Amino acid sequence: MSEGTGEARDGEKPSRILVVANDEPTRAALRETLEAEGHEVILAKDSDAALDHAAAGDVDLVLLDLLVPGTDGIEVCRAIRNELKLPDLPVVFVTTLQDRETRIRGKAAGCDDFLGKPVDPLELAARVEVLLKVKAYHDLVAAQRRLAEEELEKTRARLLQADRLATLGTIAAGVGHELNNVASVLTHTASFIRAHAAEGKPPEPDDLVALERGAAHLAEHAKNLLHLGSPGHDHIEVLDMMAVVSDVLAMLNVAGRTKRVNVMTSGPTEPVKVAFSRTKLEQILVNLLTNAADAVMDQPPEYRIIRIEVSADEDQKRASCLVEDAGCGIPADHLSRVFDAYYTTKPPGKGTGLGLAVVKSLIEDAGGKIAVESEIGKGTAVRFDLPLAPPSC
Template identity: 25%
Template sequence: MLSTNQPFILIVDDNPTNLSVLSQSLKSAGYKVRMAIDGEDALAQVERNHPELILLDVEMPNMDGFETCRRLQANPATESIPVIFMTALTDTENKVKGLSLGAVDYITKPFAETEVLARVKIHWRLKQLTDNLAHQVAERTQALRQAQVQLVQKEKLSALGQLVAGVAHEINNPIGAIVGNVSAIQDYIQDLLHIIDLYQEKLPQPGAKIENELAKIDLDYVRADLPQLIRAMRDGGDRITSISKSLRTFSRADSDQKLYFNIHEGLDSTLLILKHRLNANEQRPAIEVITKYSDLPEVECFPGQLNQVFMNILANAIDALDESTSCLSYQEIKSQHPEITVRTFAEDNYIKISIHDNGKGMSEEIKQRIFDHLFTTKAVGKGTGLGLAIAKQIVEQTHGGNLSCQSIIGEGTEFIIEIPS
């Protein structure tokens, strides 16, 4: 007897005796059996419930076995069902015709029950092997696709990290020299102005030539303006130092072990790097970024990879706000108030980061595919369709978290990143 998970077989024959004999033999062998009396009946039954194998008589009224087989093979949903012809037509021409239509075997009438059972067993086993092979191919293809995404992600992260770290290093050295010398320059200038004051005190009448030069340079204006210039230099240096620090934070090299990381530092460094994209342009006003940070503990994670997730989602939010004004008039654009709200909070043993834009939102169809490999709504050359797929992999597979998306047409889109705390 066969195991209870054996398939059912559809027997198609217009001869009641053949149906009865075959049905009893197959049932005795442990198969589930259904019967049809002609081709049309067979097609109707197959449409309702696909059998794993079909024993099909060739000579039948209304629709013969050849036409039935042709229709089965023409349907993608049924083309993989093995068909074994049963016929008294033993000439080569009919055998070739049947096999060319997609049948896997021939049984000649009158048939022996043992031969039928043997052939059914062989072709059922072949179908199992074929299905298993197809399943393995699909699994390997999916695994290969995931490996490709992971490889691209690692290469992008490595290249970006090296580039950003290199730029930060090159900036750090000269800006360190500038910032470090600003205070000394301020002291030197104060000393020089003090000397000038002493000269004016000891030589109240320096002569026409010196007085003309003092009038040209407007010493009083220089004295008032120099501190402001020095302050501006110091502020500019501090600004560049802050950018350099943000670049180093963003490009932190991940070790094989997770590190404890301040999520807010990662978000702030990413926002600072993207600051130039937040400024007003010809298409829209400046994008306002609203941060609502809760008091969070440091999270054990791979900081560089999480920063990449922040970068991708924030850059997509900016793209969405750019697109939301692309078809508006000048007056409509002026009335827009593009915003990105970044909110962090702890909930249910997770650290959650919400990134919400008030753009035009996404349709349900696009939202369902937004994390698919190679899916993108951007124009050719502007998106690869890897960004969000990689982001989801980093959050869910690497960190055991969850990345989800909520979007309403006309109200905007929100991505929620959840990382175990």
């Protein structure tokens, strides 16, 4: 194998063309014509060398003899398409075989064109120019797609964090009230201990217990708030979905979001385990449960009901969670939009419209599904599922 270097025209980087042929006259003729056109030529004598060069990813076009030593040209082309996953790399067969069966086999393997031997220099230059333009177009589209995907991922990350912060603000407002209550208990307890100390008495055991509980309460709230607002780098762990539901309900109750709501939960006695980020699962549940609480808040007390049902389908290997409210429901013509970013049925200032869009994204990224059913005057049911954790976990 040897390489030849052509000079690029108009200061452009020369295209790299791989010539795979067994006979020296064919290699020499192709090299001479291509270098005269300003291309860089790479020569290969057999199929292994050809695939090595193609796999390196720095080839713009392949001129391939059907009778190349080793694996024949048809199989080399098929390997470029199927094994190397290079659908946009132009491959042209250079061959004396011009029968219909050969052309059918070549097209089935993924070749782009045929050139007959002996190769006409003008025809070669014209075919190569067209295929290189097509390759350049595909490369441009692929680069633009990569940039779009990167920007989409950045936008998704910003959306996720915006919803976390909005949710955090909502929860923090309620938690702040509760923390004031805890602080009041701690202040009074400290004053009792101080009074006892002034009299030379040790603290009462109940006062010490109150201090410990108050400190634990504060620490728990701090942990919840930090988890909820934390961006990225989520730790995947095996979680019992019902246990996480209970934790989120406790947090929402402390925050005052569910204190006037009758929440009924049900689930199997055995843990329903999922391998997921606790932060993300909490975010999903906080969004769904606060939406349900908001939906029933204007109902008479006996209709302020939220039902949560966790279940597992061992056959399908899915964990499922249903969040159902007895609220006013969503109009049928609005249901198709509930997962759209910034769409909300809440009054101005009461919602960002990001919650369900983010929830859907988090669930689907983990291989799950989410669906909403609603009927005016009867309420709304949201069901999502996630893959069950493997039994060994």
